[in-house]
Amino acid sequence: MIDGLDGRVIELFTAEPRIGVLEASRRLGVARGTVQARLDRLARQGVIRGYGPEIDPAALGYGVTAFVTLQIRQAGGHDPVVARLARVPEVIELHTITGGGDMLCRIVARNNQDLQRVIDVIVDVQGVERASSVISLATQIPHRTLPLVRAAAGDGD
Amino acid sequence: MIDGLDGRVIELFTAEPRIGVLEASRRLGVARGTVQARLDRLARQGVIRGYGPEIDPAALGYGVTAFVTLQIRQAGGHDPVVARLARVPEVIELHTITGGGDMLCRIVARNNQDLQRVIDVIVDVQGVERASSVISLATQIPHRTLPLVRAAAGDGD
DNA sequence: CAGATCGCTGGACACCTTGTACAGTCAGAC
């Protein structure tokens, strides 16, 4: 899927996103066209999804993260619930998970009191039967993909 | 914290990360220097953490995502466990959560069989007593922060 | 083996963006 050079390209752009293709080619010791071709291919394959700015909710004042497991009422299915949860800005991520029609969502709030409000909003969503939440006390490993890239690039994968 | 223009800047760069400051200023109807100043400030405040390429694990062959709740043995504390889990490339994220010394981690695997292997690796980590996992069947809302940005920009926040 | 294909190299070109600076304008604060 990706080779060693792909891995190094991704690694370099992850470490220093602003360097540009030309500087990257110098650092990697390959021609500029090569780096460009690799980036094009990686984007085409969907490996690189985009270069959007990463927003830190904490810096926006949303310092509390929690994971909420939802019990969904069977009747009506998931979709209406998803649509309603999508309208809650504090819902950062939402997954359907294994186990009796449940969902897992990641939410943020300004503080613990605000978290109560957000959870109430979610519980009030039509179709949600129960919600049980765990609060993230600390993020030991922030979202990362680099080791995965290295693993994928390392294997002849 | 951030105002309406900040919100529009973030929104625009999220939608089209490659446009550049000049084009952004044209679209937003403000001077280039203004956009530049806003971006600088947002980066300084930590709101914009960076512009690294977003990697899609699925495109790398890791199509399965799961959330694993870990029971940690009290003796020794979390840190050694964190250090060991950090060495597992499939561990994408790790949080300390509320409730008797537990942790929640997000992992990926190539398929369900591979997931078994990854979970075994995690359970084998010294200090991990038990692991219970839920598999993500579908991602209803992929990680997003835009609504939050809008909410923060909307309030006089 | 000859021929074709593919990816990489290294160079070239026009075009455009960036970084930076500066004077002018305007609104709000003191």
Add this chain to the structure above:
DNA sequence: GTCTGACTGTACAAGGTGTCCAGCGATCTG
């Protein structure tokens, strides 16, 4: 009234980007 801060519009040098092309070595194929 005056000061401060933010935005505007402009300018300039420096450098990167998109694009194209010829050449080269490795690999595959008949």
